[in-house]
Amino acid sequence: MATRARRGPYICGIDAAMDVVSGKWKSLILWELHHHGTRRFAELRRGLPGVSEKMLIQHLREMEEDGLVHREVYREVPPKVEYSLTEHGASLNAALAPLGEWGADRIRRIGADRVPVNGAVTAPR
Amino acid sequence: MATRARRGPYICGIDAAMDVVSGKWKSLILWELHHHGTRRFAELRRGLPGVSEKMLIQHLREMEEDGLVHREVYREVPPKVEYSLTEHGASLNAALAPLGEWGADRIRRIGADRVPVNGAVTAPR
DNA sequence: TCAGGTACTTACCTCCTGGTAAGTACGGTG
DNA sequence: CACCGTACTTACCAGGAGGTAAGTACCTGA
Numbered sequence: 001m002a003t004r005a006r007r008g009p010y011i012c013g014i015d016a017a018m019d020v021v022s023g024k025w026k027s028l029i030l031w032e033l034h035h036h037g038t039r040r041f042a043e044l045r046r047g048l049p050g051v052s053e054k055m056l057i058q059h060l061r062e063m064e065e066d067g068l069v070h071r072e073v074y075r076e077v078p079p080k081v082e083y084s085l086t087e088h089g090a091s092l093n094a095a096l097a098p099l100g101e102w103g104a105d106r107i108r109r110i111g112a113d114r115v116p117v118n119g120a121v122t123a124p125r
Numbered sequence: 126m127a128t129r130a131r132r133g134p135y136i137c138g139i140d141a142a143m144d145v146v147s148g149k150w151k152s153l154i155l156w157e158l159h160h161h162g163t164r165r166f167a168e169l170r171r172g173l174p175g176v177s178e179k180m181l182i183q184h185l186r187e188m189e190e191d192g193l194v195h196r197e198v199y200r201e202v203p204p205k206v207e208y209s210l211t212e213h214g215a216s217l218n219a220a221l222a223p224l225g226e227w228g229a230d231r232i233r234r235i236g237a238d239r240v241p242v243n244g245a246v247t248a249p250r
Numbered sequence: 251t252c253a254g255g256t257a258c259t260t261a262c263c264t265c266c267t268g269g270t271a272a273g274t275a276c277g278g279t280g
Numbered sequence: 281c282a283c284c285g286t287a288c289t290t291a292c293c294a295g296g297a298g299g300t301a302a303g304t305a306c307c308t309g310a
Binding site: 007008010011012013014015016017018020022027028031088091092094095096097098099100101102103104105106107109110 | 132133135136137138139140141142143145147152153156213216217219220221222223224225226227228229230231232234235
């Protein structure tokens with residue numbers, strides 16, 4: 001369909017983990033769900049400025065397939081779906097933490113712009 | 126040129142780290158250099174089965190630019206170039222370790238094939 | 251003299267990732 | 281009764297990551 005593939009054979013653990021986190025928004029989704037515990041589709045969309053509905057759904061589906069997120073559907077009048085991290089999703093997020101710190105250090109080192117949580121960019125170049 | 130871009134603005138640390146490791150062979154190069162300390166171009170090529178010369182050089186150049194690997198050229202009769210990890214490369218590799226463990230756990234969980242270090246594949250599919 | 255090994259460079263091409271935009275089904279609200 | 285908000289689905293398209301293959305310059309060994 002879209003991003004579906006792989007799931008091994010893998011060269012090493014990093015390879016296997018990357019197969020599951022690679023995707024423009026996956027790590028952000030993980031982060032968002034980790035921080036808020038449980039989020040609805042529209043909340044996630046608002047929390048990830050710039051994500052398209054297509055990519056968000058696609059990533060969520062893949063992460064659900066990969067056992068990282070849990071999807072709870074409420075058959076209500078305005079449809080309601082809640083996403084949350086599974087145990088594996090949470091542990092992946094924890095495994096990602098040192099990498100995040102390394103990245104934060106790197107941002108400090110090279111003095112790169114950090115795009116604010118909302119739209120506007122800090123520096124013009 | 127080829128892969129050059131980004132280097133911020135970044136959404137978070139993970140984003141910044143990913144910008145530097147994303148690429149089919151980057152993490153493997155990191156791993157290879159970490160394990161052997163210092164490697165020549167042809168040694169790396171042989172150590173990463175399936176990599177094309179173009180991608181290997183491209184990734185090495187980018188990682189050098191990003192301050193992850195050190196490139197030492199020996200102006201000798203048959204040209205000789207040695208690659209090794211810088212301090213930042215080593216720390217990135219360390220930050221990648223928990224992710225690698227998570228991936229290894231995942232491989233065990235889902236029972237995915239693990240492609241052997243040399244050419245042949247274990248299971249036909 | 252010519253193949254072979256070193257470390258690349260260059261050109262070309264394909265497929266995958268992600269973006270845009272529209273459509274769907276449902277009921278509540280003005 | 282038309283429109284909004286929910287959570288999607290679908291079709292189409294552009295750009296870039298990565299693959300293949302060939303070329304370069306240099307010296308060594310058969």
